Amino acid sequence: MPLNNVTSVPNPGSRSNAVARIRGVLFDIDDTLVDLNSASIRGFHRMTEQDFGDLAPEDREHIAKDYADDGAGAYERYMSGELTFLGQRAERIRRAYGLAKLQAPEAEALGIWSAEYERTVRSMWEPYPDVHACLDSLDVMGIPYGAVSNNIESYQRDKLVLSGLERIAIVVGSDTAGAPKPDPRPFHEGCRLLGTKIRETLYVGDNPINDVQGAKSAGLQAVLINRAPNHMPSSSELLGSHTSLNSIISENLGFFG
Numbered sequence: 001m002p003l004n005n006v007t008s009v010p011n012p013g014s015r016s017n018a019v020a021r022i023r024g025v026l027f028d029i030d031d032t033l034v035d036l037n038s039a040s041i042r043g044f045h046r047m048t049e050q051d052f053g054d055l056a057p058e059d060r061e062h063i064a065k066d067y068a069d070d071g072a073g074a075y076e077r078y079m080s081g082e083l084t085f086l087g088q089r090a091e092r093i094r095r096a097y098g099l100a101k102l103q104a105p106e107a108e109a110l111g112i113w114s115a116e117y118e119r120t121v122r123s124m125w126e127p128y129p130d131v132h133a134c135l136d137s138l139d140v141m142g143i144p145y146g147a148v149s150n151n152i153e154s155y156q157r158d159k160l161v162l163s164g165l166e167r168i169a170i171v172v173g174s175d176t177a178g179a180p181k182p183d184p185r186p187f188h189e190g191c192r193l194l195g196t197k198i199r200e201t202l203y204v205g206d207n208p209i210n211d212v213q214g215a216k217s218a219g220l221q222a223v224l225i226n227r228a229p230n231h232m233p234s235s236s237e238l239l240g241s242h243t244s245l246n247s248i249i250s251e252n253l254g255f256f257g
């Protein structure tokens with residue numbers, strides 16, 4: 001479908017450094033499409049109702065947010081291959097109990113905790129409220145879209161389905177791409193599956209380094225979405241960030257409907 005109302009996007013080739021018209025969009029999943037942070041906090045509270053019952057509510061909230069924001073820095077160690085997925089979760093659980101000055105579950109109990117948490121949090125996965133409207137807009141414009149995520153592809157496909165986002169058929173995981181973002185390979189694999197040129201593909205994500213810097217280094221256009229302004233580090237990079245997918249679509253793809 002031709003784009004009829006793309007008035008804000010320069011004509012490709014009109015000048016040497018012109019921004020290419022966007023013909024495809026790739027999204028990060030966690031905390032861009034799916035509100036993983038809120039689900040993690042609620043799931044953590046449910047799992048620690050008894051063990052953390054004597055803590056002050058503000059302390060419980062602080063620890064839950066630290067867990068959801070990965071204050072342990074364990075996820076990057078998972079991405080680097082240093083920890084398994086369950087290993088990074090164990091690190092986060094141990095840190096949370098440490099912050100609560102409580103003895104963390106050990107060995108078998110830790111595995112049971114993690115499995116029960118997984119079951120709980122899966123039931124809480126939801127898309128952000130603006131996601132379907134954004135995808136509807138892309139469908140109207142005939143712009144193909146997909147997801148490129150730093151986790152196992154099959155796990156992330158399940159996450160999209162459980163979140164009601166099975167309409168996103170193209171999914172690239174760090175396992176199937178051969179490397180996690182910010183490596184260029186997952187971005188390039190996403191473009192290949194979309195059938196779009198790299199420079200004509202927009203990447204949308206919530207992580208300034210893995211998503212925005214990574215996509216730009218790989219040759220894509222990129223924009224940061226700021227889903228949790230209270231949790232994001234202050235950075236000049238964030239000045240250009242957006243707080244809704246609709247604003248990204250309207251400013252970058254010229255959709256005004």
Ligand SMILES: [Mg+2]
Pocket residue numbers: 028029030031032205206207
């Ligand atoms: Mg993310």
